[in-house]
Amino acid sequence: xxxxxxxxxxxxxxxxxxxxxxxxxxxxxxxxxxxxxxxxxxxxxxxxxxxxxxxxxxxxxxxxxxxxxxxxxxxxxxxxxxxxxxxxxxxxxxxxxxxxxxxxxxxxxxxxxxxxxxxxxxxxxxxxxxxxxxxxxxxxxxxxxxxxxxxxxxxxxxxxxxxxxxxxxxxxxxxxxxxxxxxxxxxxxxxxxxxxxxxxxxxxxxxxxxxxxxxxxxxxxxxxxxxxxxxxxxxxxxxxxxxxxxxxxxxxxxxxxxxxxxxxxxxxxxxxxxxxxxxxxxxxxxxxxxxxxxxxxxxxxxxxxxxxxxxxxxxxxxxxxxxxxxxxxxxxxxxxxxxxxxxxxxxxxxxxxxxxxxxxxxxxxxxxxxxxxxxxxxxxxxxxxxxxxxxxxxxxxxxxxxxxxxxxxxxxxxxxxxxxxxxxxxxxxxx
Numbered sequence: 001x002x003x004x005x006x007x008x009x010x011x012x013x014x015x016x017x018x019x020x021x022x023x024x025x026x027x028x029x030x031x032x033x034x035x036x037x038x039x040x041x042x043x044x045x046x047x048x049x050x051x052x053x054x055x056x057x058x059x060x061x062x063x064x065x066x067x068x069x070x071x072x073x074x075x076x077x078x079x080x081x082x083x084x085x086x087x088x089x090x091x092x093x094x095x096x097x098x099x100x101x102x103x104x105x106x107x108x109x110x111x112x113x114x115x116x117x118x119x120x121x122x123x124x125x126x127x128x129x130x131x132x133x134x135x136x137x138x139x140x141x142x143x144x145x146x147x148x149x150x151x152x153x154x155x156x157x158x159x160x161x162x163x164x165x166x167x168x169x170x171x172x173x174x175x176x177x178x179x180x181x182x183x184x185x186x187x188x189x190x191x192x193x194x195x196x197x198x199x200x201x202x203x204x205x206x207x208x209x210x211x212x213x214x215x216x217x218x219x220x221x222x223x224x225x226x227x228x229x230x231x232x233x234x235x236x237x238x239x240x241x242x243x244x245x246x247x248x249x250x251x252x253x254x255x256x257x258x259x260x261x262x263x264x265x266x267x268x269x270x271x272x273x274x275x276x277x278x279x280x281x282x283x284x285x286x287x288x289x290x291x292x293x294x295x296x297x298x299x300x301x302x303x304x305x306x307x308x309x310x311x312x313x314x315x316x317x318x319x320x321x322x323x324x325x326x327x328x329x330x331x332x333x334x335x336x337x338x339x340x341x342x343x344x345x346x347x348x349x350x351x352x353x354x355x356x357x358x359x360x361x362x363x364x365x366x367x368x369x370x371x372x373x374x375x376x377x378x379x380x381x382x383x384x385x386x387x388x389x390x391x392x393x394x395x396x397x398x399x400x401x402x403x404x405x406x407x408x409x410x411x412x413x414x415x416x417x418x419x420x421x422x423x424x425x426x427x428x429x430x431x
Contacts, residue, residue, distance in 0.1 A: 032057055032130075032168055033056070033057055033058050033062060033130070034054055034055065034056055034057065034058075034062065034064070034067075034091075034122060034130055034131065035054070035055050035057060035122075035130075035131045035157060035166055035168055036052060036053070036054060036055075036120060036121075036122055036131045036132075036133050036157065037053040037054060037055035037096060037156065037157045037159065037166060038051075038052065038053040038154050038155065038156045038157065038179075039052050039053075039113065039120055039133060039135065039149075039154060039155045040052070040149075040153075040154040040155075040181060041113040041114065041115045041118075041149060041154075042113070042115060042151060043151055043152045043181070044151040044152055046102070047115070047151070048101055048102065048111040049101060049102050049103070050100065050101045050102075050109060050111055050112075050113050051098055051099060051100035051101065051103055051105065051109060052069055052083075052098075052099045052100075052109060052120060053096050053097070053098055053099075054091070054096065054097050054099065054122065055094070055095075055096050055157070055159070055166055056091045056092065056093060056094060056095050056096070057094070057165055057166065057168075058093060058094075059093045059094075060093055061090050061091065061092055061093065062090070062091050063088055063089065063090055064085050064089045064090075064091060064097070065085055065086070065087060065088045065089060065125075066085065066086075066124070066125035067085045067122065067123065067124055067125060067130075068081055068083060068084045068085065068122075068123045069081075069082045069083040069084075069099055069107075069109070069120065069121075069122055069123075070082060070120070070121050070122075070123055071112065071113060071118060071119065071120050072118065072119040072121075072138075072140060073114065073118060073119075073206045073208070073233035073234065074114060074116065074117035074118055074119070074134075074136065074137045074138045074139060074233060074234070075137070075139050075233045075263060076119075076206070076208060076231075076233035077208060077210050077231055077233065077311050077312075077328075078208050078210070078295065078311050079119075079121070080112075080208075080294070080295055082099075082109055082110045082112070082120075083099045083107050083108060083109045083110065084107075085107055089106060089107070093164070094163075094164025094165065110292070112294075114136075114206065114234070115136075115148065115149065115150075115151065116136050116137060116148055116235075117134070117135060117136025117137035117138045117145075117148055118134070118135065118136070118138050119132070119133070119134045119138040119139070119140040119141070120132070120133050120134075121133075121140075131168075133146060133155070133172050133176065134146065134172060135147065135148050135149070135155050135172070135176075136148030141172045141173075142170045142171060142172050142175075143169075143170055143171035143172065143173065143174075144171055144172060144173040144174075145172055145173060146172040146173055146175075146176035147173075147176075147177075147178055149178055150178075152180065152181055153178050153179065153180055153181060154178070154179055154181050155176045155177075155178060156176060156177055156178075156179045157175050157176055158175060158176070158177060206232055206233045206234035206238065207230060207231070207232055207233075207234075207238060207240070207243075207260065207286065207294065208230065208231050208233065208286070208294070208295055209228060209229070209230060209231075209245075209284055209286055209295060209297050210229050210230065210231045210265070210310055210311050210328065211227075211228075211229035211308050211309070211310035211311070211319070211322075211323065211324070211328055212226075212227070212228055212229070212277060212284060212297065212300065212308060212309045212310065213225070213226055213227045213277070213307075213308040213309075213322050213324070214226060214277035214278070214279060214282065214300065214303040214309065215277075215279050215303040215304065215305050215306070215307075216306065217305050217306030222270065222276065222277075222279075223270060223271070223276075224269065224270060224271040225269060225270065225271070226269065226270040226275075226276065226277050227267050227268060227269045227270065227324055228245060228267075228268045228273065228275070228277075228284055229265055229266070229267050229268075229310070229324055229325070230260060230265065230266050230267075230268065230286070231260075231264070231265050232260040232261065232262055232263065232264055232265075232266075233263065234262050234263075235262040235263065236262050237259055237260065237261050237262060238259065238260050238262075239258075239259045240255035240256070240258045240259065240260070241255075241256050241257065241289070242254075242255075242256065242288075242289030243255040243258075243286065243287065243288060243289060244287050245268070245273060245275060245284055245285070245286060245287070246284070246285045246287055247275055247276075247277070247278075247282055247283065247284055247285075248278075248282050248283045248299070251275060251276075252275075252287075253268075253273035253274060253275050255268075265324075265325045265326065266325075267324040267325050277303075278303075279302070279303040280301075280302060280303075281299050281300060281301045281302060281303075282299065282300065283296050283297050283298070283299050284296070284297050285297075297309075297316070298316050300318075304318055306322070307319065307321075307322070308321075308322040308323070308324075308328075310323070310328040311328065312328050312329075312330065312331055314330070314331050315331070317331040318331065319331060
């Protein structure tokens with residue numbers, strides 16, 4: 001029995017040493033482990049041909065499972081999830097991965113990066129922001145914005161090809177430069193032809209849902225006075241012919257004839273849309289003419305009478321008061337989790353042709369890999385399953401330790417009693 005006790009104690013010590021080390025294994029990276037190395041917002045021939053390059057700054061392999069790329073229009077209110085890494089994706093030391101709409105890539109990107117300005121950020125599995133870039137008139141840069149690229153150009157982070165590290169001064173203007181990707185020029189189509197991007201591509205992420213009123217206070221009624229507020233974060237008027245709003249049950253309302261001026265709101269009441277926002281909870285999706293879901297609001301759960309549910313810089317939640325047609329009021333004290341932004345909402349990715357773009361000539365070593373869609377810098381691992389649950393080792397060791405001490409006292413009680421008697425006799429003799 002004593003031998004079993006000794007083995008048990010050894011097991012406890014081994015577990016205490018191994019357990020925390022295994023629990024510490026995680027793909028939660030430090031804020032400078034992976035950076036956005038390049039952003040390409042389309043060519044003159046195809047505004048939807050877009051890609052983002054991520055670069056591993058570390059000296060070890062990193063697993064990007066659970067990471068996501070999010071986009072916000074230049075002056076938008078919400079971040080949208082553009083790409084999600086759902087499976088194990090290993091990137092080697094100082095290597096790159098490509099996230100693209102039409103080029104061969106490790107991860108698919110949903111199109112809609114505005115050339116004139118926008119914001120892109122890389123989000124980790126714990127919802128922290130690892131890196132962020134704004135260009136042109138984007139309003140959420142690190143320090144100051146990077147320059148806006150022309151068609152066929154990319155915004156590229158300055159990197160040292162020898163060390164494999166890229167600059168990260170926390171200032172987009174200092175860290176990024178403009179590089180040419182496509183050799184074709186606009187003059188190829190004639191001197192008087194302007195290849196303006198298609199509105200559905202340029203403005204797809206400029207329109208967003210910003211506020212819902214599911215339960216108007218009396219004397220207002222659900223059938224007439226519920227509303228859905230839209231915001232145009234772009235600078236130009238957008239006509240929403242072919243667009244529609246769809247609730248969680250699949251009921252839809254077409255937006256034909258509806259237009260929104262640049263940097264403006266529009267309020268669509270239930271008397272017009274015929275959509276009913278359920279008081280028990282609902283979501284609203286904004287759908288493009290081609291069927292792609294631009295965004296879906298978070299489900300607001302049980303409604304609050306006379307209160308609207310909207311987005312602010314703090315996130316989605318119940319507002320202090322309804323604010324139709326203007327910027328939203330602050331969130332109330334019962335604010336929802338700020339992580340529940342429209343970037344966390346459900347999204348249906350539009351079907352896209354994975355045809356490789358012919359205009360992939362690059363004058364930059366970094367983005368040349370993305371343009372060529374090289375896959376040999378990464379490897380996918382399928383051996384790891386779900387992340388191991390963290391074990392409360394400290395409590396387990398403490399409990400087993402108490403058990404071991406108690407058992408030891410019980411096992412060696414004759415010896416302990418004899419030792420106590422000898423000590424008493426010794427002190428009695430000295431008296």
